[in-house]
Amino acid sequence: MYVFGDSLVDVGNNNYLKISLVKADFPHNGVDFPGKKSTGRFSNGKNAADFIAEKVGLVTSPPPYLSLLSKSDKGNAFPITGVSFASAGAGIFNGRDELLRQSIPLTEQVEHYTKVYEDLVQELGSAAAQDHLSKSLFTVVIGSNDVLGFFKPGSDQAKKTTPQQFIDIMILALKIALKRMHDFGARKYVITGIGAVGCCPTQRNHNKDECNEEANTWSVKYNEALKTMLQGLKSELKGMDYSYADVYTVFTRFIETPSTFGFTEVKSACCGLGNLKAQVPCVPFSTYCSNRSNHVFWDFYHPTERATRIFVDTAFLGTQQFAVPVNINQLIAA
Template sequence: MVCNSFLPSFFFFFFFFFFFFFLFSVPYAVTAARVVPAMYLFGDSLVDVGNNNYLKYSFAKANFPHNGIDFPTKKPTGRFCNGKNAADLLAEKMGLPTIPPYLSMSSKSNKSITQFLNGVNFASGAAKIINDIDPQYPFSIPLEKQVDYYLAVHKDLVQGLGASKAQTHLSKSLFTIVMGSNDMYNYFDSLSKSTPQQYVNLIALTFKEQVKRLYDYGARKFSIVGVGVIGCTPSERNEQTDRKCNEDVNRLSVKYNQALVSMLKSLASKLRGIHYSYFDGYSVMQNFIQKPTAYGFSEVKAACCGLGKLNADAPCLPFTTYCTNRSNHLFWDRTHPTEAAHRILVDYILYGPLQYTFPLNVKKLVAI
């Protein structure tokens, strides 16, 4: 005979046992604060969170002081920034933990799909859309290779979750791509024989091919960031006798962004179920430079960390100096924004008006 008073206690215990079992045994369960199941990031040094630390031949590393001086750990992590970058801040806004670099995960011997369920960051400093890397001596991870790595993650997700659940997981996740700046610089460094328009069309076409590969393997929601006013970085200004912006680089960036937008519109009309948000980082960055005080900046030409003119004669290295107030600087080093600038840019990506984020912002994109 079972005592009646035992039944409520039994069911109370039964309910909470399975509640907590589910909560802690399913790491990809969406919490109340979580906006998307996961984020998968592709890009260059603007969103690299440490992949290049694992590249033996890479010269593009930031795993030394004074990088990371404002990061929560106060230590350099491989981020080209004084603190958190856009990848970190966007993950926070999505209610996700910090998205780890892929190479830190793939190097583990005891891999499991649980490590991929919050997302993966494939970004690499100095990465380009055009793949011209010697596979024997890779110093960065070009977009094509980053997508190759994603395909390996996709295979693990399908094996672990099953094809249907993996597709649902990925279709609701956010795929972010921040790349193109190094391709713009490369046009002038390589003395390309193609016209500027031919060059940007080639970059946009190559970008399109990789977006289609991601789509074919589950991606449906894309956040695409255009190239900024990279001719106005301290590094580029430092090469001009008048310390003004390099307008050749800026004009090429504008041409590329136009080609990119045209390509995205065409792609969206052909691929069923695809949605994207394009962020016009060029215009917003131009606003920073033209109206700095409106955004809390007092210095938009010189780097915070470096040496010499505009603090751009040298990268941010352990022996260089750095400013005490990083929040009023647009640039941390010769080419990369401060955490303060990243925060404003991410807010525009998420909540920006149609003037800067179209055909919709990321907040509306993830709600689809």
């Protein structure tokens, strides 16, 4: 399993970025993680990468690429079970890491993967490496930071382009990245859309406690364009298969019918301070809720471990309402 994306699936890459401000290597993150330790996951416990790894039978989630670099320099190969390139704060575009070099954007993550590919070929031989990669899952969770950045007050990007133009170039840039991954052996992709980002606590905090419907509307439009792009790409790229996981629909259901899933708090974060616990992020001096399982959101952006687990369960075995053209389990069997 090879993981690309942002803080929804980062398992610690940003811990190795010396001047990044976007880290989760401190309490109260990880309060429900094995050992109750913060690991760089923006969650009270496990994140989506962990749960998908569990589902496919891996003992642990693929390790952060940056944690392996020094080991590979000493002649140790990258693990055959996969690597995570995901980085909190990352977006599809290069520009997401300009502020304090806070993240590894998707293009750079894919470049890191090409080095792992070369290592695999050296270790296994070309034919065996290709065979190994053709059976591997390439999980891509990206785009939320691009959309949130576009709708941020005073956004430079919003001054230059319309929302539709911005989404079009997001889709094109993602397509180029997926094709490059295909050039280096990727065949089975798990790709999520963007969730209802306008309903995260920080957006509500700026919108009289209500969802930012403009951000949600464009998230839906992005998701529709992404599904269309993936259909075309499958016919274009030899041997490509994919499962598109509809995170938007799943999380909208959490928010609209919370009692169905056992949630009682859909607006406020569990960890933070101020209105909706969204004015100060989840940092050591913040307070956090005693019952994490009834909250949809852990902090002002990220879901709780329980919300994430339900999403992954749904994407793994769900119907076409939640995963198209196949769910993750069917993709693995293909």
